[in-house]
Amino acid sequence: MSRWQPQVWRIGEDWAFEVDCFKADGVTPVSGINEARFRMGTEEGDVIDWTSGTNPSTLYFTGTRVTVVVPRSARAGVVNDVYDYVLQIVDSDGVASDQLHGPITVQGSLFTEAA
Numbered sequence: 001m002s003r004w005q006p007q008v009w010r011i012g013e014d015w016a017f018e019v020d021c022f023k024a025d026g027v028t029p030v031s032g033i034n035e036a037r038f039r040m041g042t043e044e045g046d047v048i049d050w051t052s053g054t055n056p057s058t059l060y061f062t063g064t065r066v067t068v069v070v071p072r073s074a075r076a077g078v079v080n081d082v083y084d085y086v087l088q089i090v091d092s093d094g095v096a097s098d099q100l101h102g103p104i105t106v107q108g109s110l111f112t113e114a115a
Helices: none
Strands: 007-010 015-020 033-042 045-051 059-062 065-070 081-091 096-107
Touching: 033 059, 033 065, 065 081
Parallel strands: 007 096
Antiparallel strands: 015 065, 033 045, 033 081, 059 065, 081 096
16 A cells, blocks of 8 residues: 655755555555665656665665665756655565655755855
8 A cells, every 4th residue: 555645855955764664454564575666757757766675775674664865966867846756665475565655846955055
């Protein structure tokens, strides 16, 4: 069961979130996680497409919780816009599921640098 969670991220700030993962009923926690995938993009294509196996420092899991960290160095191509995202897992029973999805609104920094 995928939960809808809109997010607002600001350029210049740290981007990260944690997700507790559940079975299809949305109540029972998964027994464990074998793999996680985070995708963020527009209709034109993905800007970020990570799996836990290839991006262990930015997408990782412990027990039934997945952590996504988007460092500044990974934000090439991310501009003020609205992106769709989805966090998918394969649990320890081998069942694939979308856990979280929604729009991410990326906005300019609250602060501007002095000229």
